[in-house]
Amino acid sequence: MCGIVGLFLKDKSLEPQLGALLTDMLITMTDRGPDSAGIAIYGRPDDGLGKITVQSANPDQDFAGLDGELHEALGQPVAMLVKSTHAVLEVPMDQIEAARSALAHLRPGMKIMSVGDSLEIYKEVGLPKDVAARFDVSKMKGSHGIGHTRMATESAVTTMGAHPFSTGPDQCLVHNGSLSNHNGLRRELIRQGMTFETQNDTEVAAAYVSQKLKEGQNLGQALESGLEDLDGFYTFVVGTKDGFGVVRDPIACKPAVMAETDQYVAFGSEYRALVNLPGIENARVWEPEPATVYFWKH
Amino acid sequence: MHTFDLAARGLRELNQALHALRGVQTNETVWEIVNTRGSHAIAVGVDAPLDITVRGTTGYYCAGMNKQATIRITGSAGPGVAENMMSGTVIVEGDASQYAGATGRGGLLVIKGNASSRCGISMKGIDIVVHGNIGHMSCFMAQSGHMVVLGDAGDALGDSLYEAKLFVRGKVKSLGADCIEKEMRPEHYEALEDLLRRGEATGKARPEEFRRYGSARKLYNFNIDNASAY
Numbered sequence: 001m002c003g004i005v006g007l008f009l010k011d012k013s014l015e016p017q018l019g020a021l022l023t024d025m026l027i028t029m030t031d032r033g034p035d036s037a038g039i040a041i042y043g044r045p046d047d048g049l050g051k052i053t054v055q056s057a058n059p060d061q062d063f064a065g066l067d068g069e070l071h072e073a074l075g076q077p078v079a080m081l082v083k084s085t086h087a088v089l090e091v092p093m094d095q096i097e098a099a100r101s102a103l104a105h106l107r108p109g110m111k112i113m114s115v116g117d118s119l120e121i122y123k124e125v126g127l128p129k130d131v132a133a134r135f136d137v138s139k140m141k142g143s144h145g146i147g148h149t150r151m152a153t154e155s156a157v158t159t160m161g162a163h164p165f166s167t168g169p170d171q172c173l174v175h176n177g178s179l180s181n182h183n184g185l186r187r188e189l190i191r192q193g194m195t196f197e198t199q200n201d202t203e204v205a206a207a208y209v210s211q212k213l214k215e216g217q218n219l220g221q222a223l224e225s226g227l228e229d230l231d232g233f234y235t236f237v238v239g240t241k242d243g244f245g246v247v248r249d250p251i252a253c254k255p256a257v258m259a260e261t262d263q264y265v266a267f268g269s270e271y272r273a274l275v276n277l278p279g280i281e282n283a284r285v286w287e288p289e290p291a292t293v294y295f296w297k298h
Numbered sequence: 299m300h301t302f303d304l305a306a307r308g309l310r311e312l313n314q315a316l317h318a319l320r321g322v323q324t325n326e327t328v329w330e331i332v333n334t335r336g337s338h339a340i341a342v343g344v345d346a347p348l349d350i351t352v353r354g355t356t357g358y359y360c361a362g363m364n365k366q367a368t369i370r371i372t373g374s375a376g377p378g379v380a381e382n383m384m385s386g387t388v389i390v391e392g393d394a395s396q397y398a399g400a401t402g403r404g405g406l407l408v409i410k411g412n413a414s415s416r417c418g419i420s421m422k423g424i425d426i427v428v429h430g431n432i433g434h435m436s437c438f439m440a441q442s443g444h445m446v447v448l449g450d451a452g453d454a455l456g457d458s459l460y461e462a463k464l465f466v467r468g469k470v471k472s473l474g475a476d477c478i479e480k481e482m483r484p485e486h487y488e489a490l491e492d493l494l495r496r497g498e499a500t501g502k503a504r505p506e507e508f509r510r511y512g513s514a515r516k517l518y519n520f521n522i523d524n525a526s527a528y
Contacts, residue, residue: 272336287414
């Protein structure tokens with residue numbers, strides 16, 4: 001099954017509430033996916049610093065002194081904010097790749113959740129309410145965000161199998177459904193230089209979109225291409241630094257409801273996820289059409 | 299009127315209270331359900347001549363398996379509204395999500411807004427009147443009953459259709475396998491007149507504005523020439 005929620009804010013006055021609104025939406029979708037949950041939040045970058053969100057199964061050990069060691073490796077100051085099993089490292093944007101290489105060397109067991117100017121991803125195994133509480137998601141601010149509650153079908157219930165998946169800077173994707181041609185497509189993408197962390201089908205879709213963006217397509221074009229190349233059932237919600245996209249496969253079995261007001265565009269696997277949004281009574285509510293790409297940009 | 303606060307009392311209590319009225323002489327025939335907030339399975343399995351108003355928008359399977367009751371949803375309905383209805387009437391004032399009226403065996407489903415994909419899939423005797431449009435794969439393998447659409451129909455209307463009668467006033471994006479347009483005969487105008495009246499659509503459309511679609515009956519029997527297709 002799986003549950004998806006997404007919120008793209010048009011009205012800046014709602015930005016301090018983004019985390020709280022998304023948390024409420026996410027918890028409502030618990031019975032669609034109680035095994036793991038994740039959230040991607042796009043903060044408003046204003047400092048020229050890049051963010052690397054990392055995850056560790058042994059956070060006490062891995063995060064101890066990590067900022068200092070990375071500072072030493074880069075020769076640049078590094079800020080670190082630890083949240084449970086995740087930590088956000090802030091380094092100058094032009095040092096991101098150097099920091100990644102250093103991290104692979106300093107903490108080979110640690111996983112990178114996301115990299116970019118504004119994106120942070122938090123995901124873990126467990127009930128959505130516990131995952132959200134663990135990372136204090138309800139206090140987070142931002143311009144847009146995407147959440148996912150997982151009921152696993154295609155790969156194991158692990159942290160890395162949880163959504164959102166991020167395969168490019170400030171890019172993330174969540175999925176309800178299952179892909180049938182992901183193995184072939186993964187091999188193709190590996191040949192093109194993409195790297196994979198899991199055997200999960202959704203990671204392939206995320207990498208596919210990243211590859212298309214790398215080739216110069218915009219988000220809308222990348223999703224259009226996906227309609228040709230991705231086989232299976234899917235409702236995808238995709239985030240980029242300033243964009244938010246939705247696409248469903250041509251059969252469109254996987255549910256999707258959207259709502260738009262002057263203040264926001266919201267996505268839910270079910271209407272239940274949207275009922276507490278401000279002004280929902282007067283929102284335009286509709287179901288995205290099959291094989292049709294929707295995207296919004298700031 | 300009996301008002302039931304779903305948020306306060308919960309789904310199980312609601313459906314048990316409604317089921318308890320089966321075969322019982324009661325004065326509690328008029329119900330109003332409030333605080334629905336997109337909840338699932340509201341008023342499923344009712345089997346009594348009740349008049350139920352569901353205030354707001356519902357989730358999956360509202361009014362499923364309905365017998366005898368008139369159930370009116372004032373908002374929009376989630377997937378599978380009135381699924382497998384046996385008799386009675388279900389009216390959705392807003393839009394309906396996918397597979398509205400699926401496998402319905404009787405009764406009348408009225409959708410005042412649009413219906414999404416697979417509306418009336420495998421219908422077996424239910425009548426469905428949609429004031430707006432219907433989505434793709436509607437009436438897939440529909441066996442009997444009537445589908446009346448005042449707006450347009452999406453792709454693959456009536457694919458692998460049996461004997462359901464489909465009437466569409468607007469455009470049909472494409473017809474499914476074995477579904478063809480058929481002539482409108484006097485009995486069809488008569489049936490439509492009655493369906494539009496019962497479907498609260500009198501004055502919105504006239505029977506002569508509709509086209510009829512039905513089965514070409516070419517898929518009823520196995521054809522050896524098609525063996526290679528399997």
